[in-house]
Amino acid sequence: METGHETLPVTPSQTVGPFFGYALPYDDGPRVAPQWHPDAITLRGTVLDGAGDPLPDAILEIWQADADGTVPSGEGGLLRAGHGFSGFGRCPTDSAGRYWFSTVKPGPVGGAAPYIAVLVFARGLLKPVATRLYFPEETEANAADPVLSAVDAERRGTLVAQRENDGGYRFDIRLQGDGETVFFAS
Amino acid sequence: MATDPHPPYLSPGYKSTALRAPARPLPMPKLGPDAIELTGPVFGHQELGALDHDLTRQHAGEPMGERIIVTGRVLDSRGRPVRGALVEVWQTNAAGRYVHLVDQHPAPLDPNFTGAGRCLTDGEGRYRFVTIKPGAYPWRNHHNAWRPAHIHFSVFGTAFTQRLVTQMYFPGDPLFAHDPIFQSIPDERARERLVARFDLDTTVPEWALGYQWDIVLDATPMEA
Numbered sequence: 352m353e354t355g356h357e358t359l360p361v362t363p364s365q366t367v368g369p370f371f372g373y374a375l376p377y378d379d380g381p382r383v384a385p386q387w388h389p390d391a392i393t394l395r396g397t398v399l400d401g402a403g404d405p406l407p408d409a410i411l412e413i414w415q416a417d418a419d420g421t422v423p424s425g426e427g428g429l430l431r432a433g434h435g436f437s438g439f440g441r442c443p444t445d446s447a448g449r450y451w452f453s454t455v456k457p458g459p460v461g462g463a464a465p466y467i468a469v470l471v472f473a474r475g476l477l478k479p480v481a482t483r484l485y486f487p488e489e490t491e492a493n494a495a496d497p498v499l500s501a502v503d504a505e506r507r508g509t510l511v512a513q514r515e516n517d518g519g520y521r522f523d524i525r526l527q528g529d530g531e532t533v534f535f536a537s
Numbered sequence: 538m539a540t541d542p543h544p545p546y547l548s549p550g551y552k553s554t555a556l557r558a559p560a561r562p563l564p565m566p567k568l569g570p571d572a573i574e575l576t577g578p579v580f581g582h583q584e585l586g587a588l589d590h591d592l593t594r595q596h597a598g599e600p601m602g603e604r605i606i607v608t609g610r611v612l613d614s615r616g617r618p619v620r621g622a623l624v625e626v627w628q629t630n631a632a633g634r635y636v637h638l639v640d641q642h643p644a645p646l647d648p649n650f651t652g653a654g655r656c657l658t659d660g661e662g663r664y665r666f667v668t669i670k671p672g673a674y675p676w677r678n679h680h681n682a683w684r685p686a687h688i689h690f691s692v693f694g695t696a697f698t699q700r701l702v703t704q705m706y707f708p709g710d711p712l713f714a715h716d717p718i719f720q721s722i723p724d725e726r727a728r729e730r731l732v733a734r735f736d737l738d739t740t741v742p743e744w745a746l747g748y749q750w751d752i753v754l755d756a757t758p759m760e761a
């Protein structure tokens with residue numbers, strides 16, 4: 352910390368609990384880009400616990416650049432204006448632990464490989480877990496990405512989505528145990 | 538550097554953490570200046586409803602319970618106000634019951650209270666909600682487990698890494714000592730930062746009790 356700046360003690364995190372379902376989700380939450388957008392892709396996945404059971408009471412948030420690698424800086428996190436691309440999405444898991452987003456594949460920002468920042472909140476998580484979704488076809492860019500390549504090689508695959516037949520991507524999140532997703536400290 | 542104010546993922550007293558806490562060590566990424574996590578979504582006033590901040594006026598009648606004002610500032614760790622921050626809240630009604638369908642607590646629902654609100658902070662980083670005091674409620678974590686009355690808060694900073702979801706409590710609650718979620722925060726002084734302060738200056742005569750509660754977000758990795 353630089354000198355001359357007062358440092359205030361930080362407010363601690365607490366779990367989102369199980370009862371956020373009537374408060375945090377909103378209609379356009381999973382629609383980061385409208386599904387009729389010519390470049391729209393669908394992300395899907397399941398959130399699983401250490402016993403391999405799905406979490407019916409988790410909520411995910413994503414944040415990403417647009418297809419050109421531009422980070423959105425205008426308003427529109429909650430209300431999507433027609434053609435608007437918000438860069439931000441929120442989706443609760445369903446009773447089978449599944450989530451989805453309609454978005455576009457982000458372009459690379461700076462020297463990094465394209466990726467989407469992902470946060471998961473849930474009952475039983477006293478603070479969110481933070482991860483990144485990378486794209487499987489970006490072999491060269493992924494190999495050069497400073498964050499991805501700093502992760503243990505045998506766990507790196509947990510950060511790379513799988514391509515699906517409809518052109519979308521699958522990204523399952525395992526909170527604990529076999530195949531545990533890499534989560535980042537902040 | 539102060540000790541980590543946040544609870545650990547694994548907190549045995551809170552049983553749901555057992556299968557949900559990551560078991561592997563968390564790598565600390567070296568974020569470059571272009572990392573998307575150092576920015577975050579922006580929200581505008583036209584995206585919120587005019588009464589979203591007043592949980593007592595969202596229905597035809599007034600909710601039962603003790604009317605309160607909850608206000609405070611969202612600050613970064615250097616004390617600078619976070620302006621235009623989206624603050625979302627949700628809570629039980631005065632009887633300790635959530636509108637949420639999964640809530641099985643046999644306490645009455647209030648047809649005039651949903652218990653969800655949101656607002657944007659102003660030029661000084663200030664948020665303000667009008668609501669009613671929530672109630673304690675039982676949960677099944679252990680025998681005779683009761684949560685102290687609380688309001689859930691969700692706050693956006695300027696960076697995605699500052700994203701905070703937490704709970705605000707009320708002073709002097711006898712349930713603090715028995716609540717594994719409150720006690721999951723190891724440092725007592727950090728726990729106390731989740732307790733709002735009753736404030737007579739915020740209290741409006743003949744109308745509502747006032748509470749002040751400031752929220753301080755994590756330093757971004759670039760600042761730390």
Ligand SMILES: [Fe+2]
Pocket residue numbers: 368370684687689
């Ligand atoms: Fe709660």
